[in-house]
Amino acid sequence: MRLRRDTPPEGTLRDWIDARAEAGGPAMSFPDESTAIDWPELRARAQSIAALLTAKGALHGESVAILQPNGQAAIEALYGALYGGFRATMINLVAGAEAIGYALEHSGARVALVHPAQHAMFQRVTSRDTITALDMTEQMPCNGLHPVAPGDHALLMYTSGTTGRPKGVVHTQSSLLAGGWTTTIAHDLSAKDTGLCVLPVYHINGLCVSVMGSLVSGGQLAMCGRFSASRFWAQAAETRATWFSVVPTIISHLLHGDTAPDPETRARLRFGRSASSPLPVEVHTAFEARFDVPIIETMGLTETSAQILSNPLPPAARKIGSPGIAYGNQAQVAGPDMRPLPPGQEGEIIVKGPNVMLEYLRNPEATRDSFTPDGWLRTGDLGCKDAEGYFYVTGRLKExxxxxxxxxxxxxxxxxxxxxxxxxxxxxxxxxxxxxxxxxxxxxxxxxxxxxxxxxxxxxxxxxxxxxxxxxxxxxxxxxxxxxxxxxxxxxxxxxxxxxxxxxx
The missing domain is CATH 3.30.300.30 (ANL, C-terminal domain)
Structure with a gap:
């Protein structure tokens, strides 16, 4: 598949997985498990799981619940669901029993891919009469798979539910690919890069930025089970990472930690990426002063398959305190009438592009309220932009x-x-x-x-x-x-x- 900076990826996730497998080469490593998998092996596992789901009666576009912590099994489950034309339903393992039970019921999933460590919790929150956990190790021949189209449902991910019941964000095959593409073009990712993933794959940052970014760019990804402040720099050295994506709290914990990257690792790291919430200016500047690793502040949402804004890479102008400019989508600051405001005026940040969600599952009212009549997604974030198009987030409307x-x-x-x-x-x-x-x-x-x-x-x-x-x-x-x-x-x-x-x- 051909990657272009000015056009979102064409085709489906199945097409891109096939293309990577045919090209060959390493795909991912899992330092905590001491395992690795190349693209041909990953496609073979995805095909087998897709065939298993199909044989067990999962319908085209139907939810397949995935209850997996970071690791090789999680990636195989995700790619298996995507390859088979199903709606990968990523369950937040730390959301609590009530929220997990709600997501499983609301998603309509009849089958689930459950990690052994999650079986007890899975059995507590659901009825075996309505949803069945499948054995991912069962080998199935790859035949009779559902057809897959760019507009098909591909991902269902639930929001945190801070203002009521969680909402199920639906992404298509094309919008999920576009999420990996916006990251790739903003950060100039290529097959020479290796990302270090310490964020959970059941969150949009870990899934779209790290996993989809590696698929679209052709680079490698090292996935850790979880973030560890004491082991982070050693993991970056061991995996020969060239970039990483984290959140402001992780950056702060690293800044206040006792470890630092060795000179070779520091020289190899092109950048670290900060997302999910604004990065405090004092933390940003202190981190770079101590570690000499540039931090690229960005902004994204679950509803936009992660990234919408990013600062450019050095030596281009980065503006500390700003999540940057739009890459791969359009962004504006709008007034109460949803009309764009001139630079310097505060309003709500709105977005339009190929990475924007299709809908909230079974919630037409919330879907309608989240879009303007002409198709812009309302982010709920307050901010302004300057004359050069750099955005500044000033808060959340609801906060x-x-x-x-x-x-x-x-x-x-x-x-x-x-x-x-x-x-x-x-x-x-x-x-x-x-x-x-x-x-x-x-x-x-x-x-x-x-x-x-x-x-x-x-x-x-x-x-x-x-x-x-x-x-x-x-x-x-x-x-x-x-x-x-x-x-x-x-x-x-x-x-x-x-x-x-x-x-x-």
């Missing part, structure tokens, strides 16, 4: 703190808290307040042994933001709650933080 009628973006407070060298994680949020309607509070996690106090941080906030935006209270936790991508979940802090859970020094 704004409205204190005394004034809008306060939690990110403003986060940035100040991260400015203290002892702060590893930080998040501001709102509480109801009889006087102002809402008040500002925040939570932080700090380096072990730190003598930092809430008074110290509140004074820092007053000095930089003024008393009005300063948190009324700052909680100290060992770790802030996060979603599967490592993104801090502000909405959970209100329920989590009770006086007996504090660790206020």
């Amino acid at each position: 704004l703190i409205i204190k005394g009628g004034e809008n306060i973006a939690p990110r403003e407070i986060d940035e100040v808290l991260y400015a203290h060298p002892d702060v590893v994680e930080a998040a501001a949020f709102s509480r109801p307040c009889p006087q102002y309607g809402e008040r500002v509070e925040a939570a932080v996690a700090v380096t072990p042994g730190s003598a930092l106090t809430s008074d110290d941080l509140m004074q820092l906030c007053k000095d930089r933001l003024g008393a009005f935006k300063c948190p009324d209270r700052i909680y100290f936790l060992d770790e802030l709650p996060k979603g599967p991508s490592g993104k801090i979940q502000r909405v959970k802090l209100k329920d989590l933080l009770n006086p007996e859970l504090e660790r206020n020094p």
Whole structure:
């Protein structure tokens, strides 16, 4: 298959898997399992699993539930479902029993590919009468597969459900390929590259950026079971990685860790990529100063098969504090009437392109509300762009703190808290307040042994933001709650933080 920078990938995922297999060469390695697989082997496994699903009665475009942690089995299950023309339904393994049970029921899946470590949980949350776990090791000849077209359903991934029931995001064969393509063209990925994946494959970043990016670019991918701050740089050395994709909390933990890349690894790494939430400026600059590895800040959503914006690679202009410019899709800042605003004015970021989702499964109302009449996806993110087309995210519409009628973006407070060298994680949020309607509070996690106090941080906030935006209270936790991508979940802090859970020094 031919890759072009100005045109999204043509064909289907099956076409691209076939093309990679016919070209040959290594595909993926799994350092935690001490295994590796090349493209011909990966296609053979995908074909066998696709044939198994077909033989067991899975219908064209039907959901196939995948309950797999990162590893070779997860990749084989994913590619098997995609190759066979099914809707790979990636189940978030840390979402909790209720959310997992809901996703399995709502997806309509009748068959599942379940890792042995997940069997007990799978049996707790579902009925064997409605969904059956299949044995992936059963070998099946590749014949009689369903036909596959670019517009067919390919992926179902559920949102975090912070504002109600999770919504099932549906991507097609073509939009999933486009997700790997936007990453490839933004970062100039090629067959010479090796990505290091430490994010879960059941999250859009790990799946689209790392896995689909390697398929479209033809490069290799090293997939770790999970992120480990103490092992990360050694894994980058062992796998000879040239790039990695992580989230801001991981960057902060690496910055405050005791390990660093060796000179050879540092020289080989072309860039690290940050996504899923805004990267605090202080963390960004401190990371690059310490490790001499450029961090490319980006922005993406589950609904856009990950990336929509990215900073260019060095030596082109990177703007710290900005997730960059649009690659492979169009992006605008719109006012309340959904008309584009001029540079410098704040509004909602909207997106249109080949990587945008098809729909929310069985939720036409949510689908309708998420698109403008002329087909732009509403991201729910507030921001502005400058005259050169670089975007700046200022907050989430649903996360704004409205204190005394004034809008306060939690990110403003986060940035100040991260400015203290002892702060590893930080998040501001709102509480109801009889006087102002809402008040500002925040939570932080700090380096072990730190003598930092809430008074110290509140004074820092007053000095930089003024008393009005300063948190009324700052909680100290060992770790802030996060979603599967490592993104801090502000909405959970209100329920989590009770006086007996504090660790206020």
